[in-house]
Structures are given as C-alpha cells and as structure tokens.
Amino acid sequence: MATTPNGFDLDNSGKRIVVDPVTRIEGHMRCEVNVDEDGFIRNAVSTGTMWRGLEVILKGRDPRDAWAFTERICGVCTGTHALTSVRAVEDALGITIPDNANSIRNIMQLNLQVHDHIVHFYHLHALDWVNPVNALRADPKATSELQQSVSPSHPMSSPGYFRDVQNRLKQFVESGQLGLFKNGYWDNPAYLLPPEADLMATTHYLEALDLQTELCKIHTIFGGKNPHPNWLVGGVPCPINVDGTGAVGAINMERLNLVSSIIDKCTAFVNNVYIPDVIAIGGFYKNWLYGGGLSSQACLAYGDIPEHPNDFSADQLHLPRGAIINGNLNEVHEVDVRDPEQVQEFVDHSWYNYGEPGKGLHPWDGVTEANFELGPNTKGSRTNIEAIDEAAKYSWIKAPRWKGHAMEVGPLARYIIGYASGHEDIKGQVEGLLRTMDLPVSALFSTLGRTAARALEAEYCTRLQKQFFDKMIANIRNGDSSTANVEKWEPKTWPKECKGVGMTEAPRGALGHWVQIKDGRIDNYQCVVPTTWNGSPRDSAGNIGAFEAALMNTKMERPEEPVEILRTLHSFDPCLACSTH
Amino acid sequence: MTDTRANIHVPNPDAPTPLEAARLTGGARPEDIESLRMQAAVYVYEVPVRVWHWVNALAITVLIVTGYLIGSPPPTVEISEATNQFVFGYIRFAHFAAAMVMTVAFIARIYWAFVGNRHARQLFYIPFWRLRWWKELIFEARWYAFLEKEPKKYIGHNPLAHFAMFFFITLGMTFMIFTGFALYAEGAGQGSIYDQLFGWVIGLAGNTQRLHTLHHLGMWAIALFAVIHIYAAIREDIMSRQSMITTIISGWRTFKDDRVE
Amino acid sequence: MAEIETFYEVMRRQGITRRSFMKYCSLTAAALGLGPSFVPKIAHAMETKPRTPVIWVNGLECTCCSESFIRGAHPLAKDVVLSMISLDYSHTLMAAAGHAAEAALEDTIEKYKGNYILAVEGNPPLNEDGMYCIVGGKPFVDQLRHAAKDAKAVIAWGACASYGCVQAAAPNPTQATPVHKVITDKPIIKVPGCPPIAEVMTGVITYMLTFDRLPELDRQGRPKMFYSQRIHDKCYRRPHFDAGQFVEEWDDEYARKGYCLYKMGCKGPTTYNACSTVRWNEGVSFPIQSGHGCIGCSEDGFWDQGGFYDRLTTVKQFGVEATADQMGIAAAGAVGAGIAAHIAASALKSAQRKKQDSEEV
Ligand code: HEM
Ligand code: HEM
Ligand code: NFV
Ligand code: SF4
Numbered sequence A: 001m002a003t004t005p006n007g008f009d010l011d012n013s014g015k016r017i018v019v020d021p022v023t024r025i026e027g028h029m030r031c032e033v034n035v036d037e038d039g040f041i042r043n044a045v046s047t048g049t050m051w052r053g054l055e056v057i058l059k060g061r062d063p064r065d066a067w068a069f070t071e072r073i074c075g076v077c078t079g080t081h082a083l084t085s086v087r088a089v090e091d092a093l094g095i096t097i098p099d100n101a102n103s104i105r106n107i108m109q110l111n112l113q114v115h116d117h118i119v120h121f122y123h124l125h126a127l128d129w130v131n132p133v134n135a136l137r138a139d140p141k142a143t144s145e146l147q148q149s150v151s152p153s154h155p156m157s158s159p160g161y162f163r164d165v166q167n168r169l170k171q172f173v174e175s176g177q178l179g180l181f182k183n184g185y186w187d188n189p190a191y192l193l194p195p196e197a198d199l200m201a202t203t204h205y206l207e208a209l210d211l212q213t214e215l216c217k218i219h220t221i222f223g224g225k226n227p228h229p230n231w232l233v234g235g236v237p238c239p240i241n242v243d244g245t246g247a248v249g250a251i252n253m254e255r256l257n258l259v260s261s262i263i264d265k266c267t268a269f270v271n272n273v274y275i276p277d278v279i280a281i282g283g284f285y286k287n288w289l290y291g292g293g294l295s296s297q298a299c300l301a302y303g304d305i306p307e308h309p310n311d312f313s314a315d316q317l318h319l320p321r322g323a324i325i326n327g328n329l330n331e332v333h334e335v336d337v338r339d340p341e342q343v344q345e346f347v348d349h350s351w352y353n354y355g356e357p358g359k360g361l362h363p364w365d366g367v368t369e370a371n372f373e374l375g376p377n378t379k380g381s382r383t384n385i386e387a388i389d390e391a392a393k394y395s396w397i398k399a400p401r402w403k404g405h406a407m408e409v410g411p412l413a414r415y416i417i418g419y420a421s422g423h424e425d426i427k428g429q430v431e432g433l434l435r436t437m438d439l440p441v442s443a444l445f446s447t448l449g450r451t452a453a454r455a456l457e458a459e460y461c462t463r464l465q466k467q468f469f470d471k472m473i474a475n476i477r478n479g480d481s482s483t484a485n486v487e488k489w490e491p492k493t494w495p496k497e498c499k500g501v502g503m504t505e506a507p508r509g510a511l512g513h514w515v516q517i518k519d520g521r522i523d524n525y526q527c528v529v530p531t532t533w534n535g536s537p538r539d540s541a542g543n544i545g546a547f548e549a550a551l552m553n554t555k556m557e558r559p560e561e562p563v564e565i566l567r568t569l570h571s572f573d574p575c576l577a578c579s580t581h
Numbered sequence B: 001m002t003d004t005r006a007n008i009h010v011p012n013p014d015a016p017t018p019l020e021a022a023r024l025t026g027g028a029r030p031e032d033i034e035s036l037r038m039q040a041a042v043y044v045y046e047v048p049v050r051v052w053h054w055v056n057a058l059a060i061t062v063l064i065v066t067g068y069l070i071g072s073p074p075p076t077v078e079i080s081e082a083t084n085q086f087v088f089g090y091i092r093f094a095h096f097a098a099a100m101v102m103t104v105a106f107i108a109r110i111y112w113a114f115v116g117n118r119h120a121r122q123l124f125y126i127p128f129w130r131l132r133w134w135k136e137l138i139f140e141a142r143w144y145a146f147l148e149k150e151p152k153k154y155i156g157h158n159p160l161a162h163f164a165m166f167f168f169i170t171l172g173m174t175f176m177i178f179t180g181f182a183l184y185a186e187g188a189g190q191g192s193i194y195d196q197l198f199g200w201v202i203g204l205a206g207n208t209q210r211l212h213t214l215h216h217l218g219m220w221a222i223a224l225f226a227v228i229h230i231y232a233a234i235r236e237d238i239m240s241r242q243s244m245i246t247t248i249i250s251g252w253r254t255f256k257d258d259r260v261e
Numbered sequence C: 001m002a003e004i005e006t007f008y009e010v011m012r013r014q015g016i017t018r019r020s021f022m023k024y025c026s027l028t029a030a031a032l033g034l035g036p037s038f039v040p041k042i043a044h045a046m047e048t049k050p051r052t053p054v055i056w057v058n059g060l061e062c063t064c065c066s067e068s069f070i071r072g073a074h075p076l077a078k079d080v081v082l083s084m085i086s087l088d089y090s091h092t093l094m095a096a097a098g099h100a101a102e103a104a105l106e107d108t109i110e111k112y113k114g115n116y117i118l119a120v121e122g123n124p125p126l127n128e129d130g131m132y133c134i135v136g137g138k139p140f141v142d143q144l145r146h147a148a149k150d151a152k153a154v155i156a157w158g159a160c161a162s163y164g165c166v167q168a169a170a171p172n173p174t175q176a177t178p179v180h181k182v183i184t185d186k187p188i189i190k191v192p193g194c195p196p197i198a199e200v201m202t203g204v205i206t207y208m209l210t211f212d213r214l215p216e217l218d219r220q221g222r223p224k225m226f227y228s229q230r231i232h233d234k235c236y237r238r239p240h241f242d243a244g245q246f247v248e249e250w251d252d253e254y255a256r257k258g259y260c261l262y263k264m265g266c267k268g269p270t271t272y273n274a275c276s277t278v279r280w281n282e283g284v285s286f287p288i289q290s291g292h293g294c295i296g297c298s299e300d301g302f303w304d305q306g307g308f309y310d311r312l313t314t315v316k317q318f319g320v321e322a323t324a325d326q327m328g329i330a331a332a333g334a335v336g337a338g339i340a341a342h343i344a345a346s347a348l349k350s351a352q353r354k355k356q357d358s359e360e361v
C-alpha cells in the first residue's frame, strides 16, 4: 500500500481486472484495476494504447494548414482542434479577426459542445445506466405517463409511440442478432432503472441518433461539412452576402434561417429530452456517488467563447477560466498558459523520451519522441500484454501538470470553477439542479455530477449559440459583413520567428496548442489535450491522473463485469485519439 | 531519296583514314566525309522534318504559354455573366488544341523516322554504347566551355544537340503527351477513350495533383530546352563551321571550310 | 441460420406495411440512382436475407468515419443498425467492453465464417511491432488480419484505411499502412474521404445488401458510382472557372459572389469524390459551397501535396522546397544569365581570335 502525493491509497494486492478494449469511447484505451475481496477498486491504471505522431508530422509545415492536420486529431470533437490551431497561429503572427468571424466560430464551437454532449450521453454513456433489454418489459402506457411527467412539452410521448419503439426493439432482440447490444451486461444488478425508464431512455437513444444528423448542420453551413468542417487563419472561410448578387455559396438569408432553425431544435431537445432524462435517470442512481476523483481537489479550465474578437481576458469569456487546487474551492487561481512554470508535461510513465528523468517541459519547448518500452514486471510479452507494469512507462499519454498538480478538466471542472468563481449562469443552473434533485453540493463531485454538468453545459451552450447568432445579425444589420482579415495572409508579412498559443474549452475540457514558427514554417507544435489531462498516467512524484483517481474505491457488483468502470470512465467522455494525438 | 549532289564525292587524297569522328557521330558515310573538304551542301532535313519542326515549335510555344496560365490564371475579368464568358475556357481550349496538333505531328514525325532519310532517325536513339560518341559529346561541351579552339563538323546533329533533343524532346514530349492526355482523360471522363488509353498514368503518379505538378515541371524542362536550343542554333550558325538556321529552313547543310576533321 | 429473420420480416414485424416496404425499396433504388425496374429486385433481396453481420474494427484514426456514418440521413443510421445490418462489433458504439467485446467478435467470426463484412476504420501502424495501436494487449494489425481471414469482403472506410491519411503523412512516424497493403487476399472496397460522406457510406453498404454483390470499382478500388468524377466536374462554380472569374483573396467581392476558388488552392480539379453531387449532411452544403476550397481529402496522400492554399503544389527535392513555377523561373533565370555570359564570352573569344588571325597574317 502506498499513498500518492495527491492523496490516494494504492494497493495492488487484490485481483487484477483488465478491461481492454474500453469501448464506447473514442480511440484505444486499456484499463486495469485491482479489486479487494469486497469488490472495491484499490488500484487503477489507465493506459492510452494508440499514438499517431501528429506533433512530429506538423513540423516544417505551413502554419496556415495546421488546422486541418490538428482537426484530424479527432473526428468526435471535430473542429475544436482546428479552432485552437487557428487561434494559436493568429496569436503567433499577430492576426486579428473580424467580429462576424468571432461570432461564427463561437456558434460552431458551441454547436460542437451541444452535439458532442448529446451524442456522448445517449450513444456512449447511456448504456451504462440504461438496459434496453429490460425495456421490453415496460408498459408503453406507463412509459408515456413517465415521459409526460418528466417533460410535459416533448411532443413524442404517446403510448402508441412507445409501443412502436418497443415492438421494433422486440423484433430486433428476437431476431437473434443483437448487434451493438450483444454481450452487454444486461443482468448485472448494477442496472437499477424500472422498465419504463429503460424504454423511455432507449427511445431517446434512437431519437437522439436521428436528431444529431440535424444538429451538426451548423458546421456544414459555415464549414462545408461535418465531421471536419473547414476553418481559416484570419477569420472564417464563408463570406457573408445578404444583399448582393450571386449570394449562393455565401451566408445569405436562407442560410441564416437554417442556422436559426437548428439552434431552435438544439434548444428544444436539450430542454425537453436531455436535461429531463439526466434528472430522471440520475434520480434512480442517486445513491451511486462514486467517481469523484480529482474533481473535488484539482480542476482546470482555460475558458472560451470570447464575447469580443481577439480578447481572451478571463472576464470576457462565457465559459470560465481558472484553476482550483488542494480542494480549496474558495480560491480560483489565475491561469497563464504562457508561463513556463504552469503547464508542463512529464513522460516518466509515458512511452516517450526526454532524456532526463523527472523533467517537465512547457509545451513551447515540448518534445515528442516516441519510446515504447515495457516495465520489467509486465505480464505477458511485448506484443501480448496480459498485465501492465505501472511502475514503469505504461501509456502513450503524456502526463500534463499544472504547477505540478494532476488536474481534472471537462464540463464538471468548468462548472466547479464557474460555481466557485460566482459565474451567474452556471451558479444558477447548478443550484437549480441540486434543488430539483434534492442533493447537496458535494454530490457534484461524482461520476453522476460529471454527467449532469455536461447536460447543464449543453443547455447553457444552446443559449449562448442564440446569443451569438443575434449578435452576428445585429452586426450585419449595422453594415459589417466582413469575415476574414487577409492583411497577414502572405508569409512574407510574417516575422522571421514567433510563437503563439491557442486555447479552447473542448467538449472534454481545456485544450491548448502551442506553436513556434520559424521562416514561415512550423518549428514546433505541441498539443495538450483534455484527455491528456484526464487520462494522464502517473508522474515521477507518483500523482495519479483523473481517470485513475475517479475509479478508486468504487464498489463493483461483479468484478468480472466492468459496468462500474465503464460508468466512471465514460463520465469523462474519454477521447484517446485526442489524448495521444 | 537522294541526299547529295551527284558530283561531290571526289576522293580527297589528303584525308586521314578512317575519319572516324564524323563518320560515327554525325551520321556521315565515308563518301560524305570525303566531300566535306569542299564547300559542299548535303541535303539533311527533308520537307516533312522541316514542316514538323516549325509546327512543333509553334505548338509548343502555345502549350507553354497556355499551360503557364492554366497553372497561374490571369486576374479575374468580368465581361459578362459567367455562362456567357469563356476566358479561361479559351485558354484551356488553346492548350488542348495545340496539344492535339503537337501529338498528331509527333506521331507523323515518328512515322517519318521509318520512311525518311537517315537523319530523320537521329532524334529517336542515342548511341549509348559508343565510346566515341561520348568522347565527342565531351568535346562539344568543351567547345561550348571555350576549351577547344574549333568545333568539329557534323552533317546531322552534333552529339550535344543530339543528346538534348533526345532527352528533352523525344522523351520529354512523350512524357508531356502521356501526362497531358491522362489529365485530359479526367475531363473526358472515366470510360472515355482517353481514359482507356491514358487513365493508368494517374495510378502511376498516385494522385492527380502530383500528376499536374509533374506535367507542370515538364513544361519548364521543355521551355528551358527551347531557350537554350534557339540560342545554340543562332550561335552555331555564327561560330561553327557549318550552316544551321538555313539548314532547318531549306534542308541543306553547307560548310564554311575544306578541312575534314 | 433458420432462426435469423430476413430484412423484410424484421421490417414487417416492426409494423411496417407491405406498401411502405415497397416504397422504401423504391426510395433505396432512387438513392442508388437506379430505375424503377430495380425495385422488385431490391424487394426480393430484402425478403430473403438475414441481416448481414458487420464487424467494424478501428486502427489508428480519429473516429470521424464512425461519426460520419451515424450522420447518415437516408437511410438513417438507426435504420441501418436496427434493420439492415447486424453491427456485431464496434468499439465506438457497442455495449460490451473488454473480454465480453472480444467474445462478441470471436462469436461472429465463428458463426458467420465467410459471410460477414469487415469494415475497417483507420489503419495499422507497423513500426514498433505494431504497438503504436494496441487492442487487447496485442497489435491492432493482428486483430485486423484475424478478422479479415474469414470475411466475405473488406470495406476500407475513409482516407485512413484506404490510403493512410494524416498519420501516414510525412514522415509517417508509426509506419501507418493502408489496409490493402496488409490484407492482400480479399476484395477491398475503398471508400475514401476524410471522412467519407455519410450517404456514400450507407450507399455502399446498402448496395451490397441489396444486390448481393460488390459495387463496381474503379482502377483505384473505389466504387464507381460515387468516385468516378472529380469535385470540379460537377462543381456549381464551374461556369466561373471557365469564365476566368476567380476569388482573388479571402472575403473579397468575388468571394461574396461565389466565384471559383481555384486561385485559393481549391483541389476540386484533382479530387474524386461525390461532394459536389451528393453534398454533405443531407445536401446542406459542401466545402466549396461554404467558401473554402476542396483540400482533396479523398485523394491518396493529400496531406503531402503542398499547401492547401496553393494552386501549384510545392515540390520538396534535394532539400529545396518550391513550386514548379518557382523552380522553373529560377532555372530560367540561371539559363538566361548563363546565355548572356556565354554570348559575352563568345564575342570576346572571337574578337581575340580575329586579332590573332590578323596578327598572324
Ligand atoms: C510541351 C507540351 C506541353 C506543355 C508545356 C504543357 C504545359 C502545361 C502546364 C504548365 C499545365 C498546367 C499544369 C498545372 O499547373 O496544373 C498544363 C495543364 C494541362 N495540360 Fe498540358 N502541356 C503540354 C502538353 C499537353 C498535352 C499533349 C496534353 C494532352 C491533351 C495536355 C493537356 C493538359 C491538360 C488536360 C491540362 C490540365 C488543364 C486543367 O487542369 O484545366 N498538355 N499543361
Ligand atoms: C526560332 C526558333 C527556332 C530555331 C531558329 C530553331 C533552329 C533549329 C535548327 C537550326 C535545328 C537543326 C539543328 C541541327 O542541325 O543540329 C533545329 C532542330 C530541331 N529543333 Fe529547332 N529551332 C527553333 C525552335 C524550336 C523549338 C521551339 C523547338 C521545340 C521545343 C525545337 C525543336 C527542335 C528539334 C526537336 C529539332 C531536331 C529536329 C529533328 O532532328 O527532327 N526547335 N532547330
Ligand atoms: N480530449 C479531447 Fe477532444 C475533446 N473534447 C479535444 O480536444 O475529443 Ni475527441
Ligand atoms: S479518414 Fe480522416 S476522417 Fe476518417 S478516421 Fe481517418 S482521419 Fe478521421
């Protein structure tokens, strides 16, 4: 038994359980835990099991192209890396963007938040709580009543509707081909919902699947496609033309109407379905308060959604910036991503080389040099790992630290920081939810708190989306249609050497890109990504990361069925392609 | 086909034997060499070769200009509604038209290599295996580098010109035709005759962006050849011991002195 | 497989009437660009077949192919996974994890030997014994080979599986390798794009289910029905291209008028994909319609064809990096200077020679 500097008692004497692949996440991940006789997790190891080398590939390229490369870091949080990248490059080159570009970028980023949160909740997370097989036993009439009680304004709530869905589900199950539901843990006692709630939620799984095809169209309008819309250093690529000739292809009235109708659809679904579902499902799992991990002691956010273009000061951002450490919610620290002492990455337990043990590097000086080597206590072989040796290098994820602290990032971190710093909208939402569910503030620091914060954030983001849409309309009405600044488009206008940093709040948390430009080419490019923070392996001091911390001391109903592990890991919405890039 | 006048093969008693240099490389037969001592004329480039030369020169000039513009279009002009304006379309049309002319002419020229005189074939092969040819190539290069006092005489192309023509024109133009028609096949559509004949070239290049780049680089190779070629033709006309420009116009090669080597 | 229902049975039992089933078939025919004579054929196929099992594996990728797939609007992704195929293995969406997930994979391979479709998203890295992408403690390439062995056909989703995509961009540190270079004994259908269009993905799958055959492929192994023409061939800005009317600068007057993006580096003329016809997300737009040039995302090696904003791509050779024109102009400059110097030297030499000659006389 050993206690980590960040306060967790690790004991790897119990039974070792391996979950590989961890599914319903983005990318490749492995998780190993030690479970004691009573079924409690006493040691947790999370491993990023993929690496592509984007930081290496970016070297020597045109910084104006970097958004497209980094966007391909992930197709799930599509666009957020691109936005971070153009911000980093603009910061380095001193490029300012027009007001409309700021509004459009914000609308796209907010649209991603809402879209990604919905897809995460219904398609990546729900099956941890919802049992679609159990839904077959539901009474459609009772389900309809449940639906109407939790969400009176959702139109799709008749008994006939639920019966149809149930029939369809039944035929599906009885066909003998269970598809995605095959080998689920459907008889595990960890599932607590009554059949009616299972049917309601399964129905919404399908509704959300249909709806998300609509929601993403905001990206398509401004960026031409989704996933992976197009971006531009200096603004946005789509011009605005609401008055003139040949407006097809530009943002015109028809396009604006489409954007606004999608914002309305987002809003309706989040308010009528998503939030009520989280409250309803959460209500049945109220006592499952595991998974707080680092959230009550160390949270980090960079902030995002600038009110004005080119102004990233903390008080001008709609999503909060700040850091909380040592569990002191009374103090929200300022975050300076340029400070070489604040954000640093360590690789003592990661499959990379710095050449010097215990060394941390600020991303501007970051180094990415792969070095795959397993520890001496690995079970199995180099190409057939049975159990990982976490005392050695054990993950493709680097270990980022803020002033030496392992941090949690993401919707919950943002909401805790927002709450602690008195952000009005966030505080109002959080208090409202806790009141509705009759829960204390401490309930936030949990797996379900993370899931709830994400839903609240989706709701807040739909409102912000509308706000920036109106702002753009007002701006166009005032005669400003400009969407790009091309003054410094040509590399000959650039300084010989410069560096910049871009930040966003990606759906999964604080995202930063640091770039160094030399002779018009990328000299160094480093990304420190939300899942790099959350999925971080240990550092040289022994601090464990957010995933590992959150798994600690969780009770497993059946250790061989990892339902609880999935719940908590999924509550972070892990993205491994992001984490290692 | 006769290529010399009846009376010029009078043996030269002073001529060194075996007169290898000119014989092996310039396409000359012993009797030609015999006659070189005189200010004689040899019929080298037959009518089809000369016509081809000038048609080809013109087509290539058009191809270079329009090709360059395809890569870097002129500034936007607004004469009319887009459907009624065809500025860039004409540029591309001129390129394709010249390309067709060049290709057909090249095929005709290849045909003539079989039926024409010996000199009509020189463009299509290089005597790699002949040490002598390489030596004279170096000699010719030294002449250009002012390291030799006097050039040799040739009836056909001198080895340096021969070398350049083979690589830049015979191979270079073939390359341009294959890459060009592969690009053209894309517009003509999959399944078109162009696609069936040349579509495979795209696969070799990997993707068509790369094919464009290769085709574009080919343009520069040919353009540079043309510049050097024209300069060399004029210079040789003045400084060498034989006629040049008049030869490609009239077909007859004349010489400025009586010496053999 | 007697207990397994046909497509039609499943639909009927879901309360879908014969009439709407036939309507569905004609919509499918229309979506595939087929005439009404194909409708009975489609109906017959759906009446007689169980849902085809699909094993979907992920290598090095970004999951945007999965994301694109679920954006499918006609048919809806929901209908594809509930009624058309049996998606038995997919890291991104399946309920089971770890051992239970691996068991689902083995079970499908066992039970449907030679009858399942293997869909590959991403690609295997071959460096470090494949350990840049690990699944179940082993290199992904092992899983890929294993799952491919008994597959009826392999679909290579996206630029990753088809060509290597971003992780294979120079210097390809992991030696990310496209699927067809690892699986050499199976029919492979490449569906490139970064990601491919949702309706193209579902179109390819429904084609195979409907006609019980592989789609006709072009020279590069892509379904002809979606990849036989360039973006440029069907681009609605094409009249501006032919007219010589180009966007000269971002957000200029011409951009607002929707002129051609050729000078902004549009790769539409060199890119085979269905964007300008099918378009994206239910036909809402496609890159060019939203003002950005095509970056060529469905082409082999599109990351390494120079900058996305350059019409002429840069060539990196012998340590220099330049476009064809920059190289050509530099060479022309050198040749021009060389010729000028040569003229001068020639003139000097012949003057000397004349002088010598006259002195000798
Ligand atoms: C000496 C001969 C030729 C020269 C110098 C030449 C030059 C060029 C150049 C510089 C380009 C622009 C390439 C780019 O940057 O994308 C081009 C494009 C093209 N050339 Fe040629 N070319 C030649 C022969 C041909 C031939 C024989 C064909 C056959 C039809 C051809 C067909 C094309 C086509 C189809 C294009 C692409 C046009 C477009 O993308 O709109 N070229 N050529
Ligand atoms: C003002 C323009 C030009 C002049 C004065 C000129 C002159 C000549 C001369 C004098 C020769 C005969 C060389 C010899 O006897 O060794 C020749 C041959 C040739 N020239 Fe040109 N030329 C011109 C333009 C071009 C152009 C633009 C091209 C193509 C890029 C070209 C391609 C050739 C070729 C391929 C031959 C060899 C003909 C054969 O063996 O069939 N010429 N030219
Ligand atoms: N981690 C992560 Fe991402 C997000 N959100 C990006 O920055 O998921 Ni793919
Ligand atoms: S092809 Fe492109 S979109 Fe698809 S997984 Fe690869 S990087 Fe993502």
Ligand code: SF4
Residues within 6 Å of the ligand: C231, C232, C233, C235, C236, C237, C238, C239, C241, C259, C260, C261, C262, C266, C267, C268, C269, C288, C293, C294
């Ligand atoms: S915008 Fe692109 S694809 Fe469209 S016509 Fe212009 S060059 Fe072609």
Ligand code: F3S
Residues within 6 Å of the ligand: A225, C193, C194, C231, C271, C272, C273, C275, C276, C286, C287, C288, C293, C294, C295, C296, C297, C298
């Ligand atoms: S960038 Fe890709 S999405 Fe289509 S228009 Fe070009 S192929």
Ligand SMILES: [Mg+2]
Residues within 6 Å of the ligand: A055, A398, A526, A527, A528, A529, A580, A581
């Ligand atoms: Mg990094």
